[in-house]
Amino acid sequence: MSHSPLEQMFKPTSVVVVGATADENTPGNRIMRNLLAGTFLGPVLPVNDTGEAVAGMPGHTAIDTLPLTPDLAIICSPPESVAEHIAELGKRGTRAVVVLSQGFYRYDGERREVQRNAVLQAARRHGVRVLGPNCLGFVSPAVGINASLMPRKALPGKVAFVSQSDSLFSTVLDWATSKKIGFSHCIALGDRYDIHFHDILDYLNSDVNTRAVLLYLETIDKARRFMSAARALARNKPVLVVKSGRSAEGAAAAAAHSGMPLGADDVYDAAFRRAGMLRVADIDTLFNAVEALALARPLKGERLAILTNGGSPGFIATDALIRGGGTLADLSDATCQLLDDSLGRDWSYWNPLVMRSSAGGELYARALNHLLEDRGVDAVLAMHVPSYAVPSEEVAEAVTKVARRSKKVVLTSWLGIDDAEAARRHFTAQGVPTFFTPDSAVRAFLNLVEFRRNQDLLMETPPSLPDDFMPDALAARRVVNDALEAKRQILDPAEARAVLEAYGIPVAEALHVREPREVVEAAVRLGYPVAIKVESPDVARRSVVGGVALDVKTDEEALDAALVTAERVCAQVPGARMTGFTVQRMCHIGAGSELAVETATDPVFGPVIRFGQGGAASETYPDRATGLPPLNLGLAQELMSRTRAGRTLRPAETGAVKLLLVKVSQLIIDIPEIFELEIDPLFADDDGIVALDAHIRIAWTTRSGTDQLAIRPYPRELEEHAHLRDGREVLLRPIRPEDEPDHWAFVEHLSAEDKRFRFFGNVAQLPRSEMVKLTQIDYDREMAFIARGPGEDGATTTLGVVRAMASPDNSEAEFAVAVRSDLKRQGLGRMLMEKIIRYCRTRGTRRIVGAALGDNKAMAELARAVGFVVSKNYDEDTWQLDLPLADPQDKSPDDARS
Incomplete structure (x- = not known):
């Protein structure tokens, strides 16, 4: 029997149907007939109150009277009995359940939550994984099992189809069969009480019968887990997705149907692109695309x-x-x-x-x-x-x-x-x-x-950030905290300027004054022409309510502009408090560009960054692209390339804007209280960039910037300095994508024997795809620490690396370690091992495991020295290394599936 509940679910050797019945047109009867009509060879055991036979199979009155412990249970009994049955199955040893029971609430939120909690409590108490409810089940043609309510048989194939919609599940199954298209799995997720998209994607990533994956989704929750699973899968197999809700009306309907938050469609687009998935418009295009990807x-x-x-x-x-x-x-x-x-x-x-x-x-x-x-x-x-x-x-x-x-x-x-x-x-x-x-x-x-x-x-390997990018996060945080303490949600222009300048973002020279008569003095000091802007904590967009006057050239015009803009704001926003005016030197566009950068907080994916055309032209020619932070220089370039404004920038402008996008990305990670930021217009020319206007909205939050992101950013807090035995100082830090060039050099400094020990075979040179996997890791489920220090020529380079890849449920992490062959006996190997052990223990991983070749006695000795249980597998001539970190009964922080 497999150790994976999902393996047991989709490739079972035995099935029990709880609530099976001889009454036709009921789920309990239909599922029995579908199971028996296929080529599934294992026993199918019906359970019902009377013990009656169903579809020719002898019945059982209770789960504990079954002659064997089934891999898979399908529950068709009334909703109020499902939790009890899950508990009985869990005690018996069954770890995979599909709930096909009718009567689960979907639109009544309060009742739905009661039912959901009852099911989840029973499932988690006994380690059971649950598919559904309100789903049609699944079909796995490779093992001949139709565990769905659809009578149509699916042909075997190498493509998996996963649907959030029952209606589309049945439609695609019918359509594909008529077109002679086969599947490895067809899975309907239903209401996703327990098993979510990320669980299925992780399973399909390891399924040898699946070569490509098709998804239909309406909404997702658990955005970070979805992104981690999707990115891991997309590196190995093509993933195509159809998502409903491109229109605002369609998105609202999908969110209401699933009971999930309504996310913006452009953010879903950005997420799919960032994960390496391909989004297509409709089902016909989906199958055309997968044919091209599979065959071309x-x-x-x-x-x-x-x-x-x-x-x-x-x-x-x-x-x-x-x-x-x-x-x-x-x-x-x-x-x-x-x-x-x-x-x-x-x-x-x-x-x-x-x-x-x-x-x-x-x-x-x-x-x-x-x-x-x-x-x-x-x-x-x-x-x-x-x-x-x-x-x-x-x-x-x-x-x-x-x-x-x-x-x-x-x-x-x-x-x-x-x-x-x-x-x-x-x-x-x-x-x-x-x-x-x-x-x-x-x-x-x-x-x-x-x-x-x-x-x-x-x-793509991104270029490294400039060494001089050292933001003053403490200064920015002080500004934000002071405003929050004063119970303000919008930073005034001087505060917004201070926050941006703390992150090295140039802001146009400006003076802040209180009275209209002071506007003239400020304009004279700056030199005409100037822009005059009203300051009010009650106005979010000054230009929208007439609070901005541009290209003011004389003292008379300056005084008149101050009075007129204040009057317009009062008329548009009655009761608005006037705190003064910003007087700013005019920047004439000329050969430069007017751009815009903004951040927002999506209810599904968290913080997002948008870039595109700025200024007045943006109202006539909308031109914005969306990306998910964290951004590096390569991702910033890709975001810009999806806009007309970005594609027309000159090289000097492009470099400056890319760096600004990375700075904004870091700002909203460091200061999570900033939930809305807009720089519009942002002026760019060959001399660089300058923000002409900035708007920042803030709010208290208990979540860190890292926790809010759909993709975990580089964990800078894990960096630490240490010393080797020869006194050499090294920096232990997580690996970054831009470390790829140095990692090639590191591998080249391994002797032939050390390469064989590390890669379990003779390796001349790694393919680039493998090197990318080693350097571009998902910090949410994998960690690699490198030691950076002076090499033979004195230049800083990679001296050693240790990595741990955690299982999706964080129950186990597999480690590997390597040190440059010319740096043995300096204590670096032990230093790296202790670093990864501390990290895994903090993360709640239950055990660390590894293996070493039988003649790699040094690795066995090192593992034993840091606490591993070391045993010899004589059949395979390997050392097995095992370090328990937590009691198996304990639940790790990442193990909760809520």
Whole structure:
């Protein structure tokens, strides 16, 4: 029996149905029939009050009378009995339960919470995992089990489908079966009392039968766990997601249906992108995209060539590509000459490449081969219009032969219904992606492009921050705390300026005065022209209520502007308190750019950062992109690239704005009381950046900035200094993505034997994908401490590393440690081991385990010295290392599933 409850759930060897009944059209009867109708080989045991037989299987009156302990229990009894049954099953040893009972409240929040608490208390007391309630169950074709209320059988395959919606679960299952699409698992989550998206994603990440994952979701909770699981899964397998609620009305309906907080759709977009997932618009696109991802070669670039025997389909595909933001490949002169020679000048002489309608397989093969050999072409879409002269299947066979020899992506679209059916079957059998229409083929290509960009984002090594970025967090915190003590929610302009300057964000020179007559004196001191802005704790957006006057050039205009702006604010906001005016030197845009940076707090994902067009132009041309903190310079660049404003910046402006975004990200992490910040406009030119106006809203909070984020930031608090035996000082700190270059050098300084000990085999050089995994870690479930100190040449470099990867429930962490081969016997290995043990103990991990090769006696001795129980596995010739940190009965902080 597996140790994982989810493994027992989705691959059980025995099933009990509690509440099974002979009455048709009831869940207890339908589930029995579905279980017995499949190829599931294990026993199916019905339990009911009378002990009656169901679907030919002898019944049992109680759980404790069962002849065996089932892996999986499916409960169909009334809701008020479910908690009791879960407790009975848990005592018996069953660890996986699906609740199909009817009558659980969804819209009555108070009653729903009572039912939920009863189920969870019973489940947690006995270590049971619960799927549902209000769900249809699941289907796992690999083991032949249909543990759902859907009579439709699912075909076996390598794609997992996970749905928050029962209605979509049944629709997709029906649709996919008719299209001969198979699944490894189809899972309906229902109301997610216990098992959430992150639990399923973690399970599918380790499931060898699953190669790609499709998600339908409406809302999520536990954003950090979702992001951790999604990022881990997306590094190994394609993850595609459809999310309802793109409109405000749709999002509100989805939130009401699920009883979860309403999050902004652009924030969900940012989260999916940050996790390396691909979001698609609808179910058709979902399956088209997964076909392309599953069958196509990895995409190396974004330039598409289009090959067709009909002009109109080629033009339609081109329009779809350009409208979707794609890139049409430019054919090289050499390729054009080859095409001219092969096609006899009977082609369009541009991309899309249109041949004569009667082009046969040989011409298609020649043209496709030349396109694939062009270095300016990253992928080819081959299309065919039915022709009386050549059977479409013959052309398909020729295209397939060329496509299978190439390492580049080839997509196909054979138009027509009956005439193209044989060709489509051929492509599917040969593993070549094929689509019914040019539009759907182009959408699939654009999805490949987006997926590649998201994966590149996961793999990118960010540049290091400048050494001189040393924010004065204490100064900023004093300003915020003083305002909170004064019971103010909005910082005045002088306070906002002080907070930004504490983080090295330049703010335009300004003077703050109380009376209108003082405005003139301030303007003279600064020099005309100036901007005059009303100060009021009751006004959040001064420009919206007429509280700003720009380009004031004389004393008379200055006095008049002060009076007029104050009057306008009083008229727009009756009762608003006037505390004075800000007089600021005007910055004329000229060749520079007006930008905006803002932060907000999303109810699902916490703090977010938005960037885009600023100033008056933003009202006419909305242009904002959203990102999740923490940001590094690479992520800041990606955020900017998704806006017109960011793409048009000059290099000097780009560098300054990237750094500002990272500073803002750090500010809202360090000062979690800042729940809304806006810098608009932010002026950028070749000389740098300057904030012309800033608005900061604050509130008391008991949560740290780290706890509020959906992605755990770099834990700076874990840094510490230590000394080696030779007196050399080292910094022990968590690893960062930008450490990748030094980590290559560190691995190169390991001897061949040390590499074998660390990687359990002879390793010449690690692939970059592995190095990325070693340096770009999720601090929420993995930790790696590196020792940084002077190397042989005196330059600071990586001298050693220890890491621990925790299981999703934090019950166990597997460790590994390595020290540069020229630094042995300096005490560094023990120092790193003690560091990771302290960290795991603080985090609540229950035990640390590891393994070492049988001839690595030094590792066994080190582990024994720091408290591990060391035993020898003679069959595998390895040392087994085990360090209990907590009583197995204790619950770790991360173990609570609420």
